[in-house]
Amino acid sequence: MKWKKAVACAVGLQLLLTVPAVADVTAKITVNGHAVQWKHEAITVNQRTYAAAADVSEFLQAAWKVEGNTGVLSLPSNRTLAFKLNTGEVAVDGKWTTIEHGAREYNGTVYLPLRWVIEQAGLSIQWNPTTKEVDIVKPKGDDDAFKVLENGQLSAEEKAFVQKVKEQRGVHNLGDLYVIALGQAPNPGYGLKVTGTEWSLEQLKVYVKQTKPEPGRLYAQVITYPYLVARVKLPPNTTIQFYDADTKQPLFEQQKIQPGR
Known part of the structure; x- marks a missing residue:
């Protein structure tokens, strides 16, 4: 009986680790303080902000492609960011590592860890405690530089x-x-x-x-x-x-x- 309980606990733990967490709340995104309209609402999971891969790729003028359990974001600079879905495995230009919060699927949509992706693209991201918004900071003049x-x-x-x-x-x-x-x-x-x-x-x-x-x-x-x-x-x-x-x-x-x- 103890053996069966141990197996059941192990299976339950494995399922808990592989099933994507439910979004806590939706998150508001701004760019240099200005609100942006994305097709999907950004979500917060365990105090981490995630944005839909389709929206992130459009914002960064990048290409997003999923094959099997791996999604790849190809930036205009030719840098590639790869993700093993629903795990913490990520890769920059083919070099794999593990981060605490990786890509995940939620309601049929792939979401990416926003801070990690934005920083890998050479931009910065800040949390505004007053407005409760996540602000992506682009250098002034970036669009027209x-x-x-x-x-x-x-x-x-x-x-x-x-x-x-x-x-x-x-x-x-x-x-x-x-x-x-x-x-x-x-x-x-x-x-x-x-x-x-x-x-x-x-x-x-x-x-x-x-x-x-x-x-x-x-x-x-x-x-x-x-x-x-x-x-x-x-x-x-x-x-x-x-x-x-x-x-x-x-x-x-x-x-x-x-x-x-």
Whole structure:
């Protein structure tokens, strides 16, 4: 009889550990103090705030995918956050570890631990005891910090600067204008594409992908000089760094930003 009771207790404990906890209350989310409207209400479980994976991915401009018992959040910076559902197992860029509160399913929806995800994305999160709200803090100017420009959006001086440096491989800047130049390419199949930005402490990280010709496609054999032009408005005491989206190494490594004269 004691053996049967012990087995029953063990089974009950196992079920308790695997079944998602019931949400205590819904949680209010703000961004820099402003209310946000998400499709699903955020919930609080054991004093931890969770937000629906679909809402988090949209907010971070990330991709969310579930295969089997694993969900993966792919950030614009190419960082990946993976979760074993209803466990504490998480992974950053494929390196697995265990945290106290992982992803869980609730009412048919996958919820992610909001603080952990937000901090991994380079932002910060605060609890406002006065308003009883969770506030996601984005650096001021984050939405408008980095904007890729067309030629028609440039002044005459800026156009002249672009023409001067566009053939020189590297990153060049004139005030708040930055020119990212690939250098000489043998055909129009080569290019540059900004895949995302990310704040890390007091630095804006910009991820740039060096695109290559599509296999099987014919290109005119014409020398080109691919480049991107962007305007960058940084908060005080903030720096900018450009990274290769594929290697995560500094873009054009050993090539410093060249200020305009």
